[in-house]
Amino acid sequence: MLDRKMKKITKILIIVSSLAMITAFLTPIWMIDLEAPQYPEGLGMQIWINKITGDLNTINGLNHYIGMKTIEPDSIKELSIMPYILGALMVFGVLTGIAGKKKILGIFVIIFIITGIAGGVDFYMWEYDYGHDLDPTAAIVVPGMSYQPPLIGSKQLLNFVAHSYPDTGGWIVIGAGILAVLLYVYEIKFNKQSAVKESVK
C-alpha cells in the first residue's frame, strides 16, 4: 500500500522554506555588477522583486554611448507582477505543507520549476532586448557587437566585465526550489521504500 502522506519533516521543511522566501521581498533577488578600470569603487544594479536599485543613472549614462535604451524601472511590467507570483508560490507552499499530500507536493514542485524557467526565460529576453535593440546613431557602434549581459555568470562587454548572479533573495528562492525538488524525490523514492518495508513487516 502506497503512503500518500508526507513525512512530518517534509511538511515542516516545505512550510519553513516557503516562508523563508519572504526574504525575496526584503532583499534583492538578482545583481548585475560591472567592472572597469575607471570604476575602482564598483558599479552595479540590484534587481528586487518590485524595483531596481544601484547605480542606474550612471549605468544609463554609460549605456547611451552604445545606444542602449534607458533602463526605467517604471516601464518594466515584470516588477509589478513578480510580487504576486512569488506571493502565490509562497501561499501554495505553505498550504502544501499543511495538506501534507505527496500529490500536492508534486504539483507544487512542477509549478515551482515552471515559474523558475519562465522567470529565467523572461529575464533572458529582457537582457536580449536591451543588449540588441541599439540606436543605430549611437556614438560607439562596433559591428557585430551586442551588449547582452549573461543570464548567469560573467562576460566581457567592451571595457566592462559584466557579472550576473542571484542576490540574497534569489538564492533563498533557488534554495527553496531545490529543497522542494529534493523533498519530493525523497518522498517518492525513500518514503515509498520505507512504507513498503513497513507493509512487508
Place this chain on the structure above:
Amino acid sequence: MFQINKTDFQLKEKTNMKFNVKNFSKQVVSQIASSSILPPITAGLILAITFSVILLAGCGKKDGSTTLNMSEDAANKVYVPPGEYDEYYSFISGGFSGQMAVYGLPSGRLFRVIPVFSVDPEKGWGYTEETKPMLMTSHGFIPWDDSHHSELSMTDGVPNGKWIFINGNNTPRLARIDLKTFRTVEILEIPNSAGNHSSPFTTENSEYVVCGTRFSIPMKELDVPIDSYREKFNGTVSFVKVNPESGSMNVEFQIMTPPFDYDLSHAGKGPSHDWFFFSCYNTEEAYTLLEVNASQKDKDFIMAVNWKKAEQYLKEGKAKDVAAEYYHNVYDDSKHSATSEVLKTVKMLDPKDCPDMIYYIPCPKSPHGADVDPSGEYIVGGGKLATVIPVFSFSKMIKAIEEKQFDGDVAGIPVIKYEAALHGEVQKPGLGPLHTEFDDKGFAYTSMFVSSEVVKWNVKTLEVVDRAASFYSVGHIMIPGGDTKKPYGKYLVVMNKITKDRFLPTGPELTQSAQLYDISGEKMKLLLDFPTIGEPHYAQACPADLIMKNSLKIFKLEDNKHPDMIKSVNDARVERRGNEVHVYVGMVRSHFTPDNIEGIKVGDKVFFHVTNMEQDWDIPHGFAVKGNNTAEMLIMPGETQTITWEPKVATVYPFYCTDFCSALHQEMQGYIRVQPANSSGEIKFSLGVKK
C-alpha cells in the same frame, strides 16, 4: 609589480656603478697609457692627478656606499606603492600664493591646492558669480593675500578632522576650509587689524581662533602722522568664536594692546587651557628701520591672555562697542553660492578696565614662536636673535602672579619677573631659534633659521640631544599633532626659506621646499626633499583616516538649492531680460543642453548658469567660451556655477568642456551666435538637429 620595481632599482645601481669615479679614472689611465702623443711629463702629471683621484675615490667610496644604503633606507620609508595611500594628510600654507596645499606624508606628493584668498582661474575661484563674494573685503574685491599658518579644528586638544583654518596676513582675514569638500567655506575680515600674523591658532575645543596684529595701526583717529606711533597707534588681539556644529565664525571680542608687533601664538592645554600666549617684538615701539630699532631691547614679551577672564569681562559688559566695517563671507554648499554680509561693530576690551586678564612675560630678543608643550605646562619662546631658548613654566607663572612677582607694568599690564616664570633656558641651541614643535616622548624640536638646522632637546632637562641640518634656513617646522595634546612622533617636516641648489634650477625663481625627517629614533634622519607652492610657513597634519572617510564624492543633484540650477535637461533654456541674457545649461557626458544658441547681441551681458547633471564620482565638467575675459569654470557633479561674458564682436563663438570627461569629451562643445547690437535676431536655442 614589486619585483619589477626591485629590478629597476638594481638596474639603477648598476648604472650608478658605471659612473663610479674609480672606474672612470681607470678608463682615463688606460686611455692616456695607450696615447703616444702626450709628452711624458704631462702624462706623468696626469697620472699623478689620476692616482690621487683614485685615492680620493677610494675614501669617497665608503661615504658613497653609506649614502647609497641610507638613501635606500630613506626611499623605503617614503615610498608609497602605486594605488596605496599616504599615512597622513598634511596641510601646508601656500604663503604668498594665498592658498593652501594638501600633501601626503611620507611621500610629499601634492594632492590639491585649495584656493583660499587668491583667485584661481583653473577652478573659477573668484571668477564665478558664486565665489566672487568670498573675496570681498571692506577695501573691495581683493584677488590675493598672503596665507601663513594653518590650524586644524580640535576637540579635547586633538584634531577632529572637521575644518582647517588659515590666516590672510596682508588684508587681515581668517578663512575656514571644510574638510568634507576641501573648499573654503568662510572668510571673515578682521577689523582693527593689520598684518594678521599670529593667527589662526585655536583653543583646545576650537572655542576660539585668534588673530593678532603684526602691525600696530591708528584706530581711534585714522589720519595721523606716522611719528605719532607711540601715542596714536595700537595693536589688537581678536578672539573669533567658532560654532562647534556649523563652524560659523564671528569676532566675539577684541583686546586693545600697546603698539607692539604680535607675531605668533598658541593656546594653552590641560592646566593652561584658559590661557593664550602671544609672542611680541618691537616693544621698542619703532616705526622706522625696525631691523635696528626694534632689536635694541634685551627682552621683548610673551603676552599671556586669560581668555576665560576676558569672556567674563565681556559678560559683565566691560567691552565697548567700536564702530568698524568688515566683511563676513559664507559659502553655502546647498546653494553652491557665497554671500557677503557687512558688519559694522565689534566688542573691544581695554586691559585698563580688565585686571588680571593680561600679563607680559619677558622673553629674550624678538621672539617668534610661542609654543606650548603637549602637557600644557611648558611655554617655549623662540627669540630669533637670542642665544638661548627660554622655557617658561605655566605653574610658576601662576605662582608669580599670585605672589605679585612683577617688574613694573606696560600701559597698566603687569610684567612678570623673567626668572619667576622661567623653567630654564636651553643653552647653546644654535642660532636664530624660531619655532618649536613636540613629539610624544618628551622632546622638543626647535628650528634654527640662522644656523639652518633643527635642534632636538629634552623639555624637562633642557639638554640638546641631537641636531640635523636643514637645506636651507628653516622657518617653521611641523610634527603631525606636534602642537596638540597628542603628537605623533614619527615624522618632522621642516619648511625652508631658501632652496638654492637642492633641485633642478628654474631660473632666478626657484621652487619652495619642505623636508621630511624620520624622528622615530634617537637621531633625526633626513628622508626626503619635496617642492611646495608659495612659501610654506606653517603646516598641520593628521592621520589620513580622520579625514578620508568623510570626504564628499559628489554633490547630490536633488539637494542642489541654487536658484539658477536645472533639475533636468528639459529645463535648459535661454532667457532675455533687457540687456541680460541668462543661459541655463545642463551638462552630461558628452554634450551641453543647449549647444546652439542664437540671438545674443553685442552689448549684452550673458550669464551662463551651468549645472553638471552627473551623479558619478570624479566626473567634473569644465566650461569655457572663446574670448571670455573671466576664466573657466570647473563644475563638480550635482553643482551649479555661473560665469558672465560680454562679447564685443558679432560672430559665432565656440564653447567647450575643459575637463576631459569621457571618450567623447572632444565632442562636448557648442556654438553661440552673437549679432550686432541693432539686429533683430530673436533668442533661439537647441540641441541636436531634427532630421
